[in-house]
Amino acid sequence: MSPGLRTRLGSTLLPVAITVVATAAPLALSSPAVAQQTSATGTFDQQVLFRASQDPGYACFRIPSIVRTNDGTLLAFAEGRVLNCGDANDIDIVMKRSTDGGRTWGPLQVVNDGGGDTHGNPTAMVDRRTGRILLAETYNKGRTDSSGCGSPCDRTPHLQYSDDDGLTWSQPRDLTDEIRPSSWNSWDGTGPGHGIQLTRGKHAGRLVFGVNAESWDGSKVSAAHAALVYSDDGGEHWHLGATQSWPVSDDGTFPQKPQELSVTERQDGTLLVSAREQDGIDLGQRTQAVSRDGGTSFSGPFRALPDVYTPEVQCSVLNPGDRILLACPGDPDRRRSMMIRSSFDGGRTWQGLDRGTAVTADWSGYSDLVQADRQTIGLMYEGGAVAATDEIRFARFTEDALTPRLGPYPTTPDLAPRTLPASVLGDPAPTDGVGGGAMAFDGVDDAVRLPYQPQLALGTKDFTASLWFRYTATTGEQPLLWMGGTGTTQPQVWLRAEPDANRVRGLITAKQGKATVSTASVATTGAYNDDTWHHLVLRRGGGQLALFLDGAQVATAADVTGSVSRDSSFGVHVGQRMDARAFFTGSIDDVRVYDRALSDEEIASAAPTDGTVLWLPMDRVRVSH
Numbered sequence: 001m002s003p004g005l006r007t008r009l010g011s012t013l014l015p016v017a018i019t020v021v022a023t024a025a026p027l028a029l030s031s032p033a034v035a036q037q038t039s040a041t042g043t044f045d046q047q048v049l050f051r052a053s054q055d056p057g058y059a060c061f062r063i064p065s066i067v068r069t070n071d072g073t074l075l076a077f078a079e080g081r082v083l084n085c086g087d088a089n090d091i092d093i094v095m096k097r098s099t100d101g102g103r104t105w106g107p108l109q110v111v112n113d114g115g116g117d118t119h120g121n122p123t124a125m126v127d128r129r130t131g132r133i134l135l136a137e138t139y140n141k142g143r144t145d146s147s148g149c150g151s152p153c154d155r156t157p158h159l160q161y162s163d164d165d166g167l168t169w170s171q172p173r174d175l176t177d178e179i180r181p182s183s184w185n186s187w188d189g190t191g192p193g194h195g196i197q198l199t200r201g202k203h204a205g206r207l208v209f210g211v212n213a214e215s216w217d218g219s220k221v222s223a224a225h226a227a228l229v230y231s232d233d234g235g236e237h238w239h240l241g242a243t244q245s246w247p248v249s250d251d252g253t254f255p256q257k258p259q260e261l262s263v264t265e266r267q268d269g270t271l272l273v274s275a276r277e278q279d280g281i282d283l284g285q286r287t288q289a290v291s292r293d294g295g296t297s298f299s300g301p302f303r304a305l306p307d308v309y310t311p312e313v314q315c316s317v318l319n320p321g322d323r324i325l326l327a328c329p330g331d332p333d334r335r336r337s338m339m340i341r342s343s344f345d346g347g348r349t350w351q352g353l354d355r356g357t358a359v360t361a362d363w364s365g366y367s368d369l370v371q372a373d374r375q376t377i378g379l380m381y382e383g384g385a386v387a388a389t390d391e392i393r394f395a396r397f398t399e400d401a402l403t404p405r406l407g408p409y410p411t412t413p414d415l416a417p418r419t420l421p422a423s424v425l426g427d428p429a430p431t432d433g434v435g436g437g438a439m440a441f442d443g444v445d446d447a448v449r450l451p452y453q454p455q456l457a458l459g460t461k462d463f464t465a466s467l468w469f470r471y472t473a474t475t476g477e478q479p480l481l482w483m484g485g486t487g488t489t490q491p492q493v494w495l496r497a498e499p500d501a502n503r504v505r506g507l508i509t510a511k512q513g514k515a516t517v518s519t520a521s522v523a524t525t526g527a528y529n530d531d532t533w534h535h536l537v538l539r540r541g542g543g544q545l546a547l548f549l550d551g552a553q554v555a556t557a558a559d560v561t562g563s564v565s566r567d568s569s570f571g572v573h574v575g576q577r578m579d580a581r582a583f584f585t586g587s588i589d590d591v592r593v594y595d596r597a598l599s600d601e602e603i604a605s606a607a608p609t610d611g612t613v614l615w616l617p618m619d620r621v622r623v624s625h
Contacts, residue, residue, distance in 0.1 A: 037360055042401025044359055047105075049096060049380065050078050051391035055108045060085035061094070061392050063192045064380040065122040066370045070131040074098040074372060075166045076380055077111065077122040077135065078392055085389050086146030088153075091118045093137055097166055101373045102396050111135065111169050112160065117142040118149070119158075123191030123209050127234045133162045134235045136190040136209055137172065152186035152216040161235060178238045179211065179229045186216035193262050193316050193368045200269035203294030207231045208241075210261025210273060223247050226258040226275060226302065228295040242273075242291050242298040246280075252514035256280035258287050258302050260314035263295075264324060271295055272347040274317045274326065277304060279514075283457055283570045285312050285332070288347060306570035307452040308350050309579065311335050317347075318369035320377060320399065326350060327367040327379055330358065332569040332579050333487030335388040338364035338381055344405050353580050354425055354445070357402045359395055363388040372396060408624040412439075412448060416592075416612040422450045424621050428575070433589035434468050434533050437619030439575075443473070443585030447576035448616065455595070455613045456483065456572050457565035458493065462541035462597040465495060465506075466607060467574075470533045471586025474499050480536070481591060482578045484509075485568030489517050492578075493564050495538055497586075499527040506538035506547050510562030518560035522547035525554070533589070540564075541597025551604040574616065591616040 037044040048054065050061035060081040067075055075097055082090040093112035096105045112119045112135075123136040140155040149155065157179055158172040180188055188211065195209030208230045215223040227243040248254045258275035266272055271291040277284055284304035292299045308326075313335055315328035323342040330339035330353050341356040343349060359379065365388035367381035375398055384390020411421035426446035428439040441447065450456060469480055477496060484492035491511050497504045507521040522545055528534050537548035540559060547555040574591055575584040592607055593614035602608050609615070 037358075037395070042397060044379075044395040044397045044401060046393055046395040049076055049105060049392050049394045050080075050094070050108070055080075057082070058094075059083055060389055062382060062389060063120060063122060063366055064368045064382065064392050065124045065191065065193055066368045066378060066380045067124040067126050067133065067194050068370055068372060069126055069133055069165050070128060071165050072099070072101070072373070073165050074102050074370065074378065075124060075133065076105070076394065077124055079120040079122065080108075080110070082114070083144060084146045086143070086148065088118050088140060088143045088147065088149040089145070090114050090116050090142045091120045093119055093122050093135070095166065101376055102378050102394055105394075112137060112172060114142060121190045121192045123193060123195055125195030125197065125207055125209060127207060128197055129205060130234055131163070131165075132234060133166055134195070134207065135160050135169070136175070136195065138188055138190050149187075151214070151221055155188040156180070157188055157190050157211070159235065159238075175238055179240050180213065181240070183215050184213035184225060186214035186221055188213045189260065191262075192260065192314060192366070194370070196263050196265055198265055198269070198294055200265065201294065203232075205232070206294050207235055208263055208271065208295040210263050210275070212259045212261060212275075220252070221248055224254060224257040226261060228261070228263065228271070228273065228291065230295045241295045242289075244289070244298060244302060253281050256282050256287060256302055256304065258289075262315060262317045264317045264319045266319060266324070266346045268346070272317065272324065273298075274315060274347070275302065276312060276314055277567075278312055279567055280304075281566050283565060283567070284308070285310050285569050286315065286328070305350070306457075307352075308341075309353055309569045309571060314366045316367045316369045318371065318377065320371055322399070323405070325369055325377070325402075327359075327369050327381065329364050330356060332485060333490065334363075335365045336363040337361055338367065338383060340379070340402060342402060342405070351403065352449070355403050355406060363390070365389065410621050410623045412616060412618065412621050414450065415615040415617065418455070419453060419614070420451050421622070422448050422616060424448055425576070428621075430621075431587050433587070433619060435590075436617070438468070438587050438589035439618045440587045441575040441584045443476075443583045445583065447583060448574040448618070449576070450572040450614065452570060456593075457570060458483070458593075458595060459563045459565055461595050463493075463539070464541075464594040464596065464598040464603070465493065465538045465592070466535070466594075466598075466603070467495065467591040468533050468535050468589040469497070469586060470531060471497060471584070472529050472531045473497070473585045474527075474529060476500070476585075477577070477582040478584050478586065479573070479575065479577045479582050480584060480588060482571065482573045482576065483593070484565050484570055484578070486578045488519070490568035491562070491564045491566050492568075493538070495536060497527060497529065499529050502527045504528055504536060504549070506545070508540060508545060508560065508564050510560045510564050511566050512562030516562065518562060520545045520557045520560045522555035522557050524549055537598075537603050539597050539603070548603050553600070572614065574618075589618050591618060
């Protein structure tokens with residue numbers, strides 16, 4: 001980029017004009033590929049906001065943050081990455097403005113010039129009492145390669161502000177002494193996304209945003225921290241508030257590591273804090289906590305959400321009134337399929353993939369939500385046809401575009417001890433089973449999904465999974481039972497028919513220690529798609545993974561060490577992949593999972609009930625009203 005177009009910001013607190021890296025008048029930067037996405041109920045009007053090919057001087061744009069000012073202007077911030085898409089190269093904080101609710105946008109402007117270093121993690125917020133726009137951010141020394149900042153990383157938090165609707169900005173000031181304890185000496189991250197101003201209760205007017213950090217003991221990361229910081233005087237002074245910390249064990253593992261905190265105020269004035277769960281051994285890739293005192297403390301520990309299916313990624317939350325929105329990719333394995341899910345109970349429960357609203361099927365990553373005007377919501381998100389880092393998009397929509405609040409699912413009984421009924425998705429048809437009724441699945445949207453319960457997470461235990469199946473399909477992946485995550489690295493257990501490969505297969509993926517992942521699988525030598533009932537059993541025990549068909553052992557493999565349910569999204573489905581990318585066409589009956597290895601005799605005889613953690617007869621569906 002021409003040196004004349006990038007001006008390094010100094011260290012004084014005098015207001016300075018931001019650098020404008022364009023000369024054209026405001027344009028609608030719409031792209032035919034993403035100009036409009038129609039949901040089941042409404043339309044998302046989309047356009048490309050930042051992209052290297054349309055914004056010269058940058059190789060990549062990432063990390064969106066967006067706010068609406070008191071004057072109704074939308075300010076959209078991002079990291080402008082100069083050399084490559086790496087996290088720690090020469091990075092500026094850039095911005096575009098819209099004065100018409102996001103329909104059109106002005107040219108790119110540099111708010112904070114990295115000057116060869118990394119200036120990023122933009123986290124914007126607005127003081128509604130004064131109109132001041134505040135922008136929290138972090139600095140670290142830049143690299144010339146595409147690697148991230150090493151450990152320990154020299155990150156420090158900073159803050160700058162604008163008093164003229166984002167036209168000019170103050171010089172940044174260092175917040176280290178105010179919000180970063182000396183022991184947080186390995187990493188420090190503001191947001192990213194947006195901070196909020198409280199509107200209810202005795203702390204109304206308080207500004208709040210999230211941070212996460214790490215400690216370094218001289219040889220390794222020794223602890224992880226998640227916190228809220230707040231200001232009661234419009235951002236003049238900041239305080240470290242609600243904080244939770246987790247020690248890192250000698251093998252590098254830790255229970256939880258909430259990162260990239262997104263905050264919203266619930267209708268009762270409490271704060272809901274939604275966070276990315278990064279590699280903790282607890283189940284789930286989303287976690288959340290609540291503050292009931294304006295961000296001064298958390299009312300309890302962060303709670304993992306195993307059945308909110310997402311990849312490890314930053315997500316954004318917004319409370320427009322009747323529901324709380326969560327914008328997050330819907331593919332639990334990779335960053336793709338941006339989706340907006342709603343909670344109608346203050347974030348206690350969230351819509352699943354089948355009831356959330358898809359924004360795009362493309363690759364997608366980080367996001368931020370904004371109330372663009374009284375009726376319209378805006379979503380700024382990373383997306384692309386090739387990679388989630390191709391561009392940053394802006395989507396406008398109303399709540400009419402979102403899936404409405406729907407009633408409870410039909411259910412089918414789970415006869416295992418201390419269980420809840422399973423949800424019936426789609427409309428599987430009743431059919432004759434092995435000893436009574438069974439369910440026939442249409443291969444489109446029929447499935448049975450179990451509510452998350454701790455006993456379903458089999459961990460390192462021996463186990464046995466048993467079911468009856470009948471089908472005639474000659475192509476496609478035919479999932480029978482899926483427990484855990486998905487992809488090649490997430491812990492999981494599954495049984496499926498693969499008629500294209502002329503086999504029925506069982507697989508487990510286990511994780512040990514910090515990152516050791518191993519997979520074992522067993523398969524039949526035929527597809528068994530003869531429209532006849534067959535009994536299929538997968539057993540882990542005695543150092544072996546074994547597959548049984550119709551009472552006889554047909555394949556074995558050496559067991560792998562580790563947990564089959566750890567640190568990933570976790571779902572249990574019958575007739576469906578966990579990520580909803582394949583459905584079974586055929587009939588399934590009497591699904592059972594035991595937290596022990598059944599003997600050969602037990603498998604060959606009538607199925608026992610002792611040790612069941614899942615038992616679905618598949619013979620009844622109850623409709624709730």
